[in-house]
Amino acid sequence: MGIFSIRANVTVDGSINDRDAWAVDLVEGSNLSEDLKAGWFWATWPDRVELVFAVNADPNSVQLFAKEGEALITNAAGVVGTANVVVQEKRGNET
Secondary structure, three states, rough: OOOEEEEEEEEEEOOOOOOOHHHHHHOOOOOOOOHHHHHEEEOOOOOOOEEEEEEEOOHHHHHHHHHHHHHHHHHHOEEEEEEEEEEEEEEOOOO
C-alpha cells in the first residue's frame, strides 16, 4: 500500500465558461469511487483543468482508479482531445 497521486490535465473548449464549477460538477456529480472523491482537488487555467486525486492503494488498484478517472474525463462535455493522466507514488512529504 502507498499514497498515490493521479493527475489529469484536461484541455477544455470555449463552451466551458466556469472551469471551477465544471470540475466540481464533473467529479462530485459522478459515480466515481469514494476513494477518488475523498481526496481530490483541482486547478484551472484559461484552456485547461488539472484534476488531482490522492488515493491510498496498492499499485494494481491505483491503475484501476486511474482508468476510472480517465473514463469519466473522456466522456465529459467540453473536453478536447485526450487527457494526460499521470500516476505517481508520493514519498515522504511530497505534495
